[in-house]
Amino acid sequence: MGRTVGEVAKLAHVSVRTLHHYDSIGLLAPSERSASGYRMYGEADLDRLQQVLFFRELGFGLDEIARVMGEPGFDHREALEMQRRMLADKTAQLRHMIEAVDAAIDGMERGVTVDDKDKFEPFGEFNPAEYEAEARERWGETDAYKESARRTARYTKDDWKRIMAQQKAVTDGYIAAMEAGDAPDSPEVFAVVENHLVSISDNFYTLPGEMFGNLAEMWVADQRFTKNIDKVKPGLAQFQHDAVKAWVAAKYSK
Amino acid sequence: MGRTVGEVAKLAHVSVRTLHHYDSIGLLAPSERSASGYRMYGEADLDRLQQVLFFRELGFGLDEIARVMGEPGFDHREALEMQRRMLADKTAQLRHMIEAVDAAIDGMERGVTVDDKDKFEPFGEFNPAEYEAEARERWGETDAYKESARRTARYTKDDWKRIMAQQKAVTDGYIAAMEAGDAPDSPEVFAVVENHLVSISDNFYTLPGEMFGNLAEMWVADQRFTKNIDKVKPGLAQFQHDAVKAWVAAKYSK
DNA sequence: CCTTGACCCTGACGTAACGTCAGGGTCTAC
DNA sequence: GTAGACCCTGACGTTACGTCAGGGTCAAGG
Numbered sequence: 001m002g003r004t005v006g007e008v009a010k011l012a013h014v015s016v017r018t019l020h021h022y023d024s025i026g027l028l029a030p031s032e033r034s035a036s037g038y039r040m041y042g043e044a045d046l047d048r049l050q051q052v053l054f055f056r057e058l059g060f061g062l063d064e065i066a067r068v069m070g071e072p073g074f075d076h077r078e079a080l081e082m083q084r085r086m087l088a089d090k091t092a093q094l095r096h097m098i099e100a101v102d103a104a105i106d107g108m109e110r111g112v113t114v115d116d117k118d119k120f121e122p123f124g125e126f127n128p129a130e131y132e133a134e135a136r137e138r139w140g141e142t143d144a145y146k147e148s149a150r151r152t153a154r155y156t157k158d159d160w161k162r163i164m165a166q167q168k169a170v171t172d173g174y175i176a177a178m179e180a181g182d183a184p185d186s187p188e189v190f191a192v193v194e195n196h197l198v199s200i201s202d203n204f205y206t207l208p209g210e211m212f213g214n215l216a217e218m219w220v221a222d223q224r225f226t227k228n229i230d231k232v233k234p235g236l237a238q239f240q241h242d243a244v245k246a247w248v249a250a251k252y253s254k
Numbered sequence: 255m256g257r258t259v260g261e262v263a264k265l266a267h268v269s270v271r272t273l274h275h276y277d278s279i280g281l282l283a284p285s286e287r288s289a290s291g292y293r294m295y296g297e298a299d300l301d302r303l304q305q306v307l308f309f310r311e312l313g314f315g316l317d318e319i320a321r322v323m324g325e326p327g328f329d330h331r332e333a334l335e336m337q338r339r340m341l342a343d344k345t346a347q348l349r350h351m352i353e354a355v356d357a358a359i360d361g362m363e364r365g366v367t368v369d370d371k372d373k374f375e376p377f378g379e380f381n382p383a384e385y386e387a388e389a390r391e392r393w394g395e396t397d398a399y400k401e402s403a404r405r406t407a408r409y410t411k412d413d414w415k416r417i418m419a420q421q422k423a424v425t426d427g428y429i430a431a432m433e434a435g436d437a438p439d440s441p442e443v444f445a446v447v448e449n450h451l452v453s454i455s456d457n458f459y460t461l462p463g464e465m466f467g468n469l470a471e472m473w474v475a476d477q478r479f480t481k482n483i484d485k486v487k488p489g490l491a492q493f494q495h496d497a498v499k500a501w502v503a504a505k506y507s508k
Numbered sequence: 509c510c511t512t513g514a515c516c517c518t519g520a521c522g523t524a525a526c527g528t529c530a531g532g533g534t535c536t537a538c
Numbered sequence: 539g540t541a542g543a544c545c546c547t548g549a550c551g552t553t554a555c556g557t558c559a560g561g562g563t564c565a566a567g568g
Contacts, residue, residue, distance in 0.1 A: 004544075004545075005544085005545075006543090006544060006545080011370060011371065011373075011374055012373075012374040012377060013374060013377045014377070015526080015527080016544095016545090017525095017526060017527065017528085018525080018526065020526095020546090020547090021525065021526060025525095034534095034545095036533080036534060036535090036545080036546085037533090037534095037545080037546060037547095038534085038544085038545055038546080039545085039546090043367065043370075046370055046373060047358075047373075049374075050354075050358070050373050050374065053374070053377055054351070054355065057351065057377075061524075061525090062524075062525070063524085076362070077359065077362055080355050080358050080359045080362075081359065083355055084352060084355045084356070084359070087348055087351050087352045087355065088352060090348055091345050091348045091349065091352075094341055094344055094345045094348065095345065097308065097311065097341050098338060098341045098342065098345075100304075101308065101334050101337055101338045101341065102338070103481075104301075104304070104334050105331065105334045105335065105338070108330070108331055108334075109421070110421050110424075110425065110483065111421035111422045111425060112425070112483065112485055112486045113297065113485075114485075115485065116265060116297075116300055117265065119266075119300060119301075119304050120265055120266040120267060120300075120303075120304065120307070123266060123267045123268075123307055123311070124267035258515080258516075259515090259516075260514095260515065260516080269555080269556080270515095270516090271554095271555060271556065271557085272554080272555065274517090274518090274555095275554065275555060279554095288516095288563095290516080290517085290562075290563055290564090291516080291517060291518095291562090291563090292515090292516055292517080292563080293516085293517090315553075315554090316553080316554070317553090509568105510567100510568090511566100511567090511568085512565105512566090512567085512568100513564100513565100513566095514563100514564090514565095514566105515562105515563075515564080515565105516561100516562075516563065516564095517560105517561080517562070517563090518559105518560095518561090518562105519558105519559090519560095520557100520558090520559085521556105521557085521558085521559105522555105522556075522557070522558095523554100523555090523556075523557095524553095524554095524555095524556100525552100525553095526551105526552090526553095527550105527551075527552075527553100528549100528550085528551075528552095529548105529549090529550085529551095530547105530548090530549085530550105531546105531547095531548095532545100532546080532547090533544105533545080533546070533547105534543100534544075534545065534546090535542100535543085535544075535545090536541105536542095536543090536544100537540100537541090537542095537543105538539100538540095538541090
């Protein structure tokens with residue numbers, strides 16, 4: 001069950017080395033490994049690979065791709081729609097290039113010179129950075145995001161493994177508290193909140209305690225966050241929100 | 255006379271460093287240097303740069319570009335035609351990618367899985383030969399074009415110099431007539447038209463007199479032609495059109 | 509005439525996204 | 539049971555620039 005690197009490589013028209021590379025930087029880690037350590041790619045991995053390749057075709061850097069796809073609000077469907085628009089824009093740019101070629105041929109044919117500005121106009125049209133802005137707007141760009149981007153850019157696969165384990169521990173803490181029926185303002189829950197804050201500050205961006213409450217607001221105010229968090233356990237977003245708000249209130253009340 | 259790196263960079267939407275790089279690897283050396291050592295790019299350099307950028311957009315490596323452009327038989331015109339074909343191929347590839355995105359969105363919507371092979375088909379290496387037929391169809395390759403391509407393939411640098419001078423003479427003829435206030439159906443103008451026809455037939459493709467009118471239609475019907483011709487002198491396209499139409503009418507009226 | 513800021517020069521090292529071995533297990537297939 | 543096709547993990551090489559550093563050039567303004 002699942003495909004080996006070679007099979008995926010052939011299927012997706014990329015090199016084996018490329019898949020190794022994507023794995024090593026944590027962009028696309030196969031969901032399984034065989035007993036002997038072979039990478040085994042499942043259906044979801046292929047979907048993710050397709051996304052990566054679309055972004056790559058559109059001129060995104062691998063770190064940008066990882067960042068965009070790692071955003072909490074990232075949504076496969078939305079991404080596809082964005083990619084569709086971007087691909088359409090890219091074809092428009094190519095059409096303009098073709099017109100520029102025509103103009104050049106035509107100019108030669110009749111010995112007239114093409115205006116220099118027109119000569120290069122199509123080259124300036126397609127700017128992935130423009131879309132990055134859109135992607136950020138869609139999935140959340142802030143100063144914190146910038147800092148996070150800077151810091152996460154250097155993370156290796158092992159770093160991510162560690163971070164994800166850490167995040168899972170935090171999430172598990174919330175869930176345990178929920179299931180135990182702990183109140184959001186109980187000391188047990190406050191401990192989890194503090195771990196949460198530390199893990200964010202350590203791994204992503206400096207988060208002053210006072211602002212943790214704002215982040216918590218987002219978990220319930222923004223559907224995308226809510227959906228994502230509640231995927232783990234329904235009601236988790238609300239619980240996390242309550243816990244953090246209570247903690248902030250207790251800590252910074254006066 | 256000539257532009258500095260910064261100016262060219264802005265114009266062509268590339269970085270100054272890129273121009274330095276192209277110079278250092280001998281891909282695009284500015285034809286002049288100012289007294290103080292500044293790179294000065296002339297018109298021909300800009301044309302070459304445009305070519306380089308087209309090739310680059312098409313995925314060629316800089317060494318390949320240098321090799322192709324350094325070949326003894328290399329011809330600007332021929333290259334433009336090749337680039338046109340390849341750009342068309344590339345748009346076809348992008349179209350297929352858009353279809354793949356649509357399929358993915360569609361699949362998500364109705365909960366169907368897309369076949370893995372289809373998922374990555376558009377990423378298949380961009381192979382010009384594969385799409386050549388389709389590209390030609392899109393482009394509307396005519397017999398005249400084929401003949402032109404065949405004939406121009408053998409032209410040398412000197413041939414082109416001669417041809418361009420000839421074209422310029424024709425253009426000058428029209429302009430002189432325009433400025434002198436000659437009517438499009440005057441004998442003086444008819445002489446220019448006949449030169450025009452001969453120069454096309456000699457250098458590019460057999461153009462039966464009757465069809466010259468159709469070509470003339472294009473000069474005013476197709477914005478690209480109009481713009482290009484009028485760059486030399488506003489109203490020239492219309493004047494050439496009228497002259498040729500009058501000539502065809504007079505010659506083939508009955 | 510002199511300064512200032514925008515621009516240019518030439519090294520030279522840094523980086524991204526892989527390509528390309530090297531050295532060594534794994535897996536079917538006859 | 540061994541050949542041949544694949545897989546693994548380093549690790550160094552390559553392409554096409556990005557990014558300083560250290561130092562001239564030039565038009566405008568005080």
